[in-house]
Amino acid sequence: MSHSSSEPLTTADGVPLKVSLRRAVRRSKLKALLLVSPLLAFLVIAFVMPIFDMLWRSVDNPEVSTHLSRTVEALKGWDGESLPEELAFAALVEDLREGQEERNLGLLSSRLNYEKSGMRSAISRTARRAADLEPPFRESLVEAHRAWGELDTWRLIQREARPYTPSYYLAAVDRQVSPEGEIVKVPAHLEIHVALFWRTFWMSAVITGLTLLLGYPIAYLLATLPLRRSNLLMILVLLPFWTSLLVRTTTWIAILQSQGVLNDMMVAIGMIADEARWQMIHNKVGTIVAMTHILLPFMILPLYSVMKTIPPSYMRAARSLGGKPLLSFRRVYFPLTIPGIAAGGILVFILAIGYYITPALVGGQSGRFITNYIAYHMQTSLNWGLAAAIASILLFVVIVFYLIFNRLIGVDKVKLG
Amino acid sequence: MNESAVPDAPAASSQEVDTCFARFIDVQKSYDGVELVVKGFNLDIQRGEFVTLLGPSGSGKTTCLMMMAGFETPTHGDILLKDQPINGLPPHKRGIGMVFQNYALFPHMTVAENLAFPLEVRHLSKSEIARKVDRALGMVRLEGFGSRRPAQLSGGQQQRVALARALVFEPDLVLMDEPLGALDKNLREEMQYEIKRIHASLGVTMIYVTHDQTEALTMSDRIAVFNDGVVQQLASPQTLYESPENAFVASFIGENNRLMGEVVEHLGKRCEVVLDSGERVVAKPVAAGGIGSRTTLSLRPERVVLLEADDGDGERFDNCFTGTVQEVIYLGDHLRTRLALCGNDEFIIKTPNAEGHPPLRPGQSVTVGWTWQDCRALDA
CATH class of the missing domain: 1.10.3720.10 (MetI-like)
Known part of the structure; x- marks a missing residue:
């Protein structure tokens, strides 16, 4: 408690009572805090942090922006009305090649599959053949999997490039974002x-x-x-x-x-x-x-x-x-x-x-x-x-x-x- | 002991015996089938009477009250209300008002709602309920308190509300179970007079339970002194104090000097007792046995007179003894002096704080005297 004695205000006229009272209270507060600190630390680690982690996970959306970074970059400014330029296709092939080498496309394909069924096989099949694909990539990608020829796929990638997504919450209440970007009910057989x-x-x-x-x-x-x-x-x-x-x-x-x-x-x-x-x-x-x-x-x-x-x-x-x-x-x-x-x-x-x-x-x-x-x-x-x-x-x-x-x-x- | 109650009945109730309002006839109560809490309780209560059941805790007085209210059933005997046996009647059909020890005001209702409860269950009209509630609040001087919650009232005010609630449906009989126990001394005295005033103005019959003898003496027409499940004496306050019939009543009501001894001679209305310490005392035989039987002499401190050693007026007293002052307690209007006298270290005398009384000092030798009428020879 040596730090409290270094307070200069204690000697001033009129204030000492208040100050010393505050100091006495602070001392007992500090003691109380010390007593509960093990439990407090435990609660923070085992209760508060997991809850915030959970809340964060429910909106966190890193997969597309991390694993398809080049594609996302190439899709910037794309109007979404027609299939994107060759540049985006090339970037996708590049992303998939790298992902295939580092074998970390699993999370990405699951993530996209939640939003659009068939995306898992589209990514895994394309990624396996990514090394052999020849330009023009637009034709070769569509040939590798027809999903790449669909407008929805590219819209999906563009949409899910955002760092946060409401789609988990939508899924939790049986809703999804339609290809047109509207919130709609999931098909009846998936409502649960x-x-x-x-x-x-x-x-x-x-x-x-x-x-x-x-x-x-x-x-x-x-x-x-x-x-x-x-x-x-x-x-x-x-x-x-x-x-x-x-x-x-x-x-x-x-x-x-x-x-x-x-x-x-x-x-x-x-x-x-x-x-x-x-x-x-x-x-x-x-x-x-x-x-x-x-x-x-x-x-x-x-x-x-x-x-x-x-x-x-x-x-x-x-x-x-x-x-x-x-x-x-x-x-x-x-x-x-x-x-x-x-x-x-x-x-x-x-x-x-x-x-x-x-x-x-x-x-x-x-x-x-x-x-x-x-x-x-x-x-x-x-x-x-x-x-x-x-x-x-x-x-x-x-x-x-x-x-x-x-x-x-x-x-x-x-x-x- | 109860048969002796009849001549003690006060003037207010000394009408014909058949106007009896409530009676306990040979009532016994046992909770466990082993011990009797109440052993053969008899009591006749006249209409408009204020009867107090007085006794130490565990003496059975509250049990008797609860049997009258219907919360306990007698193991044996009958309880009559207006000549109808009510043993089998549930509490809500008895129409008896009751004030509980801790008031038992319903905390979730306002004062007015509390008072309206007994009227609502009797299906009175709204306007009539409002009128009666107002009148009851006026009676206990709590006008304007109707919208308060019980928790917002002081102890004395809560007590008044409880009293008003027990009276608002105009019962003929009101039971009170140590209603003033939770109040401080001043408030308690104030409420005693308040209850007395209401009793007198309404003419309602009241049975009151307390362990406080002052309260009982102040308020009652008659007092039944309980001990160990038995009524020791049933009499008016004055009779109880002046003429206790046994050692328990003598010591329970008021202060009392006790001298133990043996009866040696009966002389007409008097008897002579030899104390354990050897002195001979002339006393009034009340509950003492024949010659040779043990007895307790009971003597009120204020009836013992301090005698000047040389004035010779000891002639006036049948009993004159000399003792040593042990302790003097100054109480303002009088002095309370503890003497060692006749083998009793706790012999108390009260002397008025008046002129002509020299101050006493511990260790001093004094002579005291008392008449034979004031010294009652009771059971051992």
């Missing part, structure tokens, strides 16, 4: 993301509703039972919480599958026929059941923390004033639990729309969430830009919900016990 977004949202809403329905009475019991019994109940609520997520999810497979416990029991008591077993897993039912179970504590705990603060005398007062039990509940108890309902609801909903592993394991095809497509684009299709765009949209939705919640209820109401 919007439907998945909606499914994610409505299924998350259903899951939130179910957790509320199941959690509200439990939270009420937790808050009103005598301490010893409520402690036991609390352990029962938290026990699944302490079990591995994977174990809980796979347990539901064991219970719900067609040869599973539940179906066996129903067959055994003659409720359903053996050959007409219910399909309850690898579809929406499976996802909703398993996720409702897994997210239940996140509804119960905020509800409980709010209910715990409501003295039993409120209900007694309402009853003694002549309120029938249901009316007293509706007019007095329920309104006081709304902050808990909102807190639990927002928590469960936000967790649900970002849930990955449970829908992946028990969702089958129809019970998948948008998160499963983020993973798909990360791991299988390797379209990280699209994955980043979808994830950014989810992040945006979460932030919007959070802001609404904070405005209506206040985020300080979210407590877990």
Whole structure:
């Protein structure tokens, strides 16, 4: 703290108190900062930076400008009304030759293929033959692959030469830029993301509703039972919480599958026929059941923390004033639990729309969430830009919900016990 | 003990016995099936009476109130309201107003909405509700506070609102569960008079629970002193203070010097007791047994008179003893002096701070005296 003593203002008349106060505060602030700095550094590296990296990736567009730099240069000033000059074709051949030698055309061909199908084969086939192509390149390129004779291809290269692109976001909402430069829907058989977004949202809403329905009475019991019994109940609520997520999810497979416990029991008591077993897993039912179970504590705990603060005398007062039990509940108890309902609801909903592993394991095809497509684009299709765009949209939705919640209820109401 | 309550009934309620408004008949209550929290509680309450259930915490007084309100069911016995048994009646059908310990004002409603609640559930018209709410607010002197939230009010104001809410639907009976416990001393005294005033002006019957004996003495027509699930004495404040019937009541109500001893002789209305320290004391037998039985002598500090050693007026007192001053506490209007007397180090006397009383000093020897009527021989 030697630097603070070097401050010259401390001796001036009238100011010393303020200055020394500021110094004392600064000192304690510095100490506090020092204490949290490991966590802060961790958060910056593991949380903040990845998020910005994701946001950046969702618009980043380096492939065309890097790997087709000569072509892009040659296309400058091209009006896009007719095929470009020979110069551009020559530049393309030059770019492809270099790319073929350095074997780095993969990213470029994938990138262009997202926008126009057939571009991958056009680039790879042409690049293989690039060394042998003879001028005039216009004719030889078109002969090598007919895509080079199409106006759209050149427009695409010119358009995607920009360093940032909205096309990942467009793809995330099933839109694309048409060859004419307009934003249009993708062909119907390729539409998938919007439907998945909606499914994610409505299924998350259903899951939130179910957790509320199941959690509200439990939270009420937790808050009103005598301490010893409520402690036991609390352990029962938290026990699944302490079990591995994977174990809980796979347990539901064991219970719900067609040869599973539940179906066996129903067959055994003659409720359903053996050959007409219910399909309850690898579809929406499976996802909703398993996720409702897994997210239940996140509804119960905020509800409980709010209910715990409501003295039993409120209900007694309402009853003694002549309120029938249901009316007293509706007019007095329920309104006081709304902050808990909102807190639990927002928590469960936000967790649900970002849930990955449970829908992946028990969702089958129809019970998948948008998160499963983020993973798909990360791991299988390797379209990280699209994955980043979808994830950014989810992040945006979460932030919007959070802001609404904070405005209506206040985020300080979210407590877990 | 309860049968002795009948002659103690105050003038206000000394009408025919059959106008009895609310009764507890041999009520018992157990929560765990092992211990009785309330053991055979009997109480007859007259219309318009102010009855206080007084006792230390855990004595069963609040349980009795909760049984009357309908939040607890008696394990045994009957509770009657206007001669109708109400054991099976749910709280909302009893029409009893109740003021809770922490007011229990609904925090999400304004003061006016709080007051309107009991009227709305009774399906009164809007204009009538507004009129009654205004009148109730006027009664507790909170005109203009209707649009505030309870959290914006002070403790005393919240207390008034709670009182108004319990009265706004004009119940015949109002229960209060330590309603002033959360207020500071000045406000508490102010509210005591306020409640008393409202009680007198409305003629409503009130059952009041408290552990504060001053509060009970100030406000009540009759007080039932609870201990250990049993009513120790049911009487008017004056009777309780002047003529406690057992050692618990004597020590719980007011300050009290206790001397332990053995009854040696009965002389008509008096008895003679030999204290454990050997002195003989003439006392009034109240709850003492026959000759040879143990007894507690109870003596109010203000009834003990400090005697000048040489003036010879000790003749006036049946009991004269000499002790040593241990401690003198100056309390402004009077002096509280602790003596070592008759084997009791905690013997308190109160002397007025008036002329003619020489100041006492610790270590000084003094003579005190008291009459046999003021010294009550109670149970051991």
